[in-house]
Amino acid sequence: MKAVVTVMLKAGVLDPQGKAIGHALNNLGFAQVGEVRAGKIIELELAETDPAAAKAAAEEMAKKLLANMVIESFKVEIAV
Amino acid sequence: MKAVVTVMLKAGVLDPQGKAIGHALNNLGFAQVGEVRAGKIIELELAETDPAAAKAAAEEMAKKLLANMVIESFKVEIAV
Numbered sequence: 001m002k003a004v005v006t007v008m009l010k011a012g013v014l015d016p017q018g019k020a021i022g023h024a025l026n027n028l029g030f031a032q033v034g035e036v037r038a039g040k041i042i043e044l045e046l047a048e049t050d051p052a053a054a055k056a057a058a059e060e061m062a063k064k065l066l067a068n069m070v071i072e073s074f075k076v077e078i079a080v
Numbered sequence: 081m082k083a084v085v086t087v088m089l090k091a092g093v094l095d096p097q098g099k100a101i102g103h104a105l106n107n108l109g110f111a112q113v114g115e116v117r118a119g120k121i122i123e124l125e126l127a128e129t130d131p132a133a134a135k136a137a138a139e140e141m142a143k144k145l146l147a148n149m150v151i152e153s154f155k156v157e158i159a160v
Binding site: 040 | 086088098101104105108110111112113114115116117118119120121122123124125126127128137140141144145146
């Protein structure tokens with residue numbers, strides 16, 4: 001079973017990587033680009049066969065290692 | 081209109097970051113974790129109002145700047 005964990009900086013936390021990407025796109029001629037936020041995506045192959053157990057395990061992993069809960073939020077999706 | 085670009089290493093390309101995350105999770109006691117792949121997610125705020133135009137623009141940005149097409153693949157989703 002595959003779990004996909006998406007980690008983004010919380011709203012209000014300065015995102016220098018996103019700002020740099022936004023400026024680079026503007027400089028390349030993409031004037032329509034406004035705010036840009038950059039994040040991480042982690043795809044986990046899990047041995048669990050129960051979707052609820054897989055989701056709970058992935059959330060625990062996110063809290064313990066994958067996300068810094070002070071400045072980041074995360075979302076777990078289970079791919080069936 | 082918001083476009084979300086997901087950039088992942090192509091299948092078969094070695095992913096040291098994913099491997100490091102997998103080992104760290106195993107060491108933390110998450111024995112059920114198999115292969116791990118790490119990628120990037122970029123949320124773009126676009127001035128376009130037409131979803132098809134926004135998707136086309138985001139794909140061009142991904143090809144020109146956000147993804148390295150030699151080793152990475154990308155996916156664009158438009159959030160309405």
